[in-house]
Amino acid sequence: NAGVTQTPKFRVLKTGQSMTLLCAQDMNHEYMYWYRQDPGMGLRLIHYSVGEGTTAKGEVPDGYNVSRLKKQNFLLGLESAAPSQTSVYFCASSYGTGVGEKLFFGSGTQLSVL
């Protein structure tokens, strides 16, 4: 019962470098989300997907891109990393998005951009 798995767990980038964070879920959930968590701020939604092949912008999408080529995977890309993107990134999934659909979170990726 892996649930939601994120890779990598830690990463250090230099400004301008690119990287991709991978999220995989084995619960056959339709909905997947990428959040960032910063000190003193709540979790903020970056992008989300309501199904395979779909993506949509969340609250803070600038500087990020996403793809959902397979139902079980949701990738978050940083094309040109900036120090402001230093954060802890969480992937989450849910069966649906209606009232009462709880989120299942991964363990997070700690990203530092120097």
Next chain:
Amino acid sequence: SQKIEQNSEALNIQEGKTATLTCNYTNYSPAYLQWYRQDPGRGPVFLLLIRENEKEKRKERLKVTFDTTLKQSLFHITASQPADSATYLCALSISNFGNEKLTFGTGTRLTIIP
């Protein structure tokens, strides 16, 4: 603008006592409210959900109340144990929207002192 506040950044409670955490909101008409637990280095884990037309929900030693007049939710842990030490997050979703409109508070770090 919409705002969620969790009563304090940190709360210390003696083992065996009841811990009460507060989630206040302004400029919202939430359809439901969720509570999550987050341990250091881990993703949030869903605990309870309460809908706008419900006043109280219970699960084992946990109790959540929702007062739409006061714009407040209270989260209680009775007979607290050191294992209850964690950060607790509240999250609200406004009417007619699902998890893509879920807004998280900054969390309260609870420490249960033996």
